[in-house]
Amino acid sequence: xxxxxxxxxxxxxxxxxxxxxxxxxxxxxxxxxxxxxxxxxxxxxxxxxxxxxxxxxxxxxxxxxxxxxxxxxxxxxxxxxxxxxxxxxxxxxxxxxxxxxxxxxxxxxxxxxxxxxxxxxxxxxxxxxxxxxxxxxxxxxxxxxxxxxxxxxxxxxxxxxxxxxxxxxxxxxxxxxxxxxxxxxxxxxxxxxxxxxxxxxxxxxxxxxxxxxxxxxxxxxxxxxxxxxxxxxxxxxxxxxxxxxxxxxxxxxxxxxxxxxxxxxxxxxxxxxxxxxxxxxxxxxxxxxxxxxxxxxxxxxxxxxxxxxxxxxxxxxxxxxxxxxxxxxxxxxxxxxxxxxxxxxxxxxxxxxxxxxxxxxxxxxxxxxxxxxxxxxxxxxxxxxxxxxxxxxxxxxxxxxxxxxxxxxxxxxxxxxx
Amino acid sequence: xxxxxxxxxxxxxxxxxxxxxxxxxxxxxxxxxxxxxxxxxxxxxxxxxxxxxxxxxxxxxxxxxxxxxxxxxxxxxxxxxxxxxxxxxxxxxxxxxxxxxxxxxxxxxxxxxxxxxxxxxxxxxxxxxxxxxxxxxxxxxxxxxxxxxxxxxxxxxxxxxxxxxxxx
Numbered sequence: 001x002x003x004x005x006x007x008x009x010x011x012x013x014x015x016x017x018x019x020x021x022x023x024x025x026x027x028x029x030x031x032x033x034x035x036x037x038x039x040x041x042x043x044x045x046x047x048x049x050x051x052x053x054x055x056x057x058x059x060x061x062x063x064x065x066x067x068x069x070x071x072x073x074x075x076x077x078x079x080x081x082x083x084x085x086x087x088x089x090x091x092x093x094x095x096x097x098x099x100x101x102x103x104x105x106x107x108x109x110x111x112x113x114x115x116x117x118x119x120x121x122x123x124x125x126x127x128x129x130x131x132x133x134x135x136x137x138x139x140x141x142x143x144x145x146x147x148x149x150x151x152x153x154x155x156x157x158x159x160x161x162x163x164x165x166x167x168x169x170x171x172x173x174x175x176x177x178x179x180x181x182x183x184x185x186x187x188x189x190x191x192x193x194x195x196x197x198x199x200x201x202x203x204x205x206x207x208x209x210x211x212x213x214x215x216x217x218x219x220x221x222x223x224x225x226x227x228x229x230x231x232x233x234x235x236x237x238x239x240x241x242x243x244x245x246x247x248x249x250x251x252x253x254x255x256x257x258x259x260x261x262x263x264x265x266x267x268x269x270x271x272x273x274x275x276x277x278x279x280x281x282x283x284x285x286x287x288x289x290x291x292x293x294x295x296x297x298x299x300x301x302x303x304x305x306x307x308x309x310x311x312x313x314x315x316x317x318x319x320x321x322x323x324x325x326x327x328x329x330x331x332x333x334x335x336x337x338x339x340x341x342x343x344x345x346x347x348x349x350x351x352x353x354x355x356x357x358x359x360x361x362x363x364x365x366x367x368x369x370x371x372x373x374x375x376x377x378x379x380x381x382x383x384x385x386x387x388x389x390x391x392x393x394x395x396x397x398x399x400x401x402x403x404x405x406x407x408x409x410x411x412x413x414x415x416x417x418x
Numbered sequence: 419x420x421x422x423x424x425x426x427x428x429x430x431x432x433x434x435x436x437x438x439x440x441x442x443x444x445x446x447x448x449x450x451x452x453x454x455x456x457x458x459x460x461x462x463x464x465x466x467x468x469x470x471x472x473x474x475x476x477x478x479x480x481x482x483x484x485x486x487x488x489x490x491x492x493x494x495x496x497x498x499x500x501x502x503x504x505x506x507x508x509x510x511x512x513x514x515x516x517x518x519x520x521x522x523x524x525x526x527x528x529x530x531x532x533x534x535x536x537x538x539x540x541x542x543x544x545x546x547x548x549x550x551x552x553x554x555x556x557x558x559x560x561x562x563x564x565x566x567x568x569x570x571x572x573x574x575x576x577x578x579x580x581x582x583x584x585x586x
Contacts, residue, residue: 040520070521097513141511196511212509218476219509251476254536256509256525275474281534311534332532366529388530389518 022326022343023378023399025356031060031075031084031381034391039066041394043367043383045098046155047143047199048259048316051381051396053373054103059124060084060369060381061099061111062394072099072113074124077396084396090124091115092132102146103371110151110172112142119155123176130176135168136183144170145202147262154186154198154209164191165198165211167232186224186232191215195222199270203262203321205292206230210238210258210270218252221272225293233294238287240299242276253278259316264323266292271302271317271327281311284329284342286349302342304351307333312340318370318378324401326378328355328368337364339382355380357397364388365395376401444480445471445505446488449498454514454524457504461544467568468542469501470551472533474508479555480537490558497561500569501541508536517546541568550578 032041042063043050052059057076064073072091075084094116101111101124108125119142123130135153142155151170156163169181186209193214200209209232210223221238239255254275261269268289273282283303287296303312312331319325326343338359340352358365367383378399385392445451451471452460461468473480487493497503510524531540531551540551541564549568567573567581
């Protein structure tokens with residue numbers, strides 16, 4: 001009897017198995033391997049957009065010091081190919097960091113990165129890479145979003161000693177030539193403190209930009225929406241403050257690294273790292289908008305109870321125009337760095353799913369990035385190392401959509417509390 | 419899902435390229451805190467150990483520690499004399515270079531060092547190797563104990579918990 005109780009307890013407590021998941025993952029493939037000791041590849045960027053799934057291929061961009069200095073590389077994999085092609089350097093000759101990439105409906109990609117204290121962009125395609133175009137000087141932390149042929153770029157640009165978030169529209173012709181729209185500050189009021197790490201989503205409801213903002217003496221998240229062809233509206237708060245503002249929070253609890261994605265119709269999903277539960281570090285929170293990003297609903301924590309007491313890091317989001325959305329992050333609840341997926345299920349989020357082949361004690365995984373294609377397939381890349389502090393590799397896995405129930409409605413449209 | 423809900427209810431528990439538009443929290447006044455790269459370079463050159471302070475912009479516990487512990491002259495004298503002082507903003511995108519040669523952000527350093535809540539204080543060897551770290555509000559007396567443990571080399575033969583348990 002005791003054995004039966006133990007067995008039932010184990011089954012009840014076991015984490016969800018992959019068979020319950022909306023995706024079936026294929027074996028991972030290596031995008032970039034360490035050529036030697038002290039070679040490091042990085043997927044970090046504003047909005048965590050280092051992976052894109054396009055019409056013909058999947059593209060990963062990353063910063064690497066394999067040549068002896070930090071530069072930005074792109075690797076492409078055709079949808080029918082087993083492996084990624086040889087990485088190609090897409091940055092110029094300067095130190096380059098924090099690349100992002102988006103897919104264009106007509107085929108090909110546009111990548112952007114920071115180099116030499118400026119932000120740059122170029123078309124990336126197997127046949128005809130376009131010339132690199134400087135978007136702004138004294139700028140960093142660029143992120144992109146694309147819808148059809150329309151591309152939105154946002155970055156942090158320094159003026160008069162303070163960084164502010166700037167937005168511009170990009171257009172790329174078939175030869176790769178880029179047209180850059182007039183850059184404009186998203187928040188037209190002069191910044192009272194630094195603004196940083198913007199994310200952008202572009203959909204039928206317009207453009208929404210979110211960013212970290214220090215105007216209140218601690219980091220908060222603001223967002224601003226622009227209807228198609230219109231200017232950005234005054235910024236609004238995205239993250240809710242803890243109800244009891246005690247000495248423990250000082251001027252406020254911490255938040256960091258917001259990410260956004262446009263979904264079907266006018267829906268937009270946001271996620272970020274939130275320290276309102278200060279005893280366990282950051283927790284990924286999400287909020288949804290039903291009106292293109294004019295307003296977001298209540299903040300919701302994503303991880304399940306098995307993640308209580310540990311900090312989560314590097315939350316990323318991906319969605320598609322059919323309304324599917326998924327979130328991924330890295331945490332060490334099992335004593336090693338693993339990747340965990342979550343998605344909307346009924347009135348809350350799913351139980352956390354350890355990404356197959358991206359969890360377990362034999363390696364340390366971190367810095368996940370995520371894309372979702374029109375079919376709902378997931379494309380996931382991450383950094384992986386055999387020993388903490390050692391050289392690392394970039395790994396990619398394809399999750400094919402399975403036929404499982406899917407709901408988002410219960411998570412959206414509730415008013416936020418501020 | 420019901421199971422999840424049950425658990426939720428019961429869970430108690432110099433080069434332009436290097437300039438990443440830094441935004442900073444505030445280290446305590448009157449201390450010559452440096453950024454990570456300058457501090458580690460100075461430590462290697464001088465042979466001094468490093469005192470690393472992880473703060474967060476707007477962090478209440480950091481402010482309390484600054485006002486109640488770092489304001490003590492005995493703490494200031496010993497820490498300024500004995501250590502290279504390094505301040506890291508746990509939410510900043512400012513870049514730094516680890517002893518391994520890997521270039522990461524200040525926030526990512528917090529990930530690597532498992533900085534969950536701020537403040538976190540770490541003592542490092544001159545080559546960047548970790549001696550020990552401790553989280554949360556500390557008193558002036560705490561800092562004086564840690565200084566003796568590190569500066570007098572007690573850490574080479576005893577763990578920090580053993581050392582603290584033997585204090586009168």
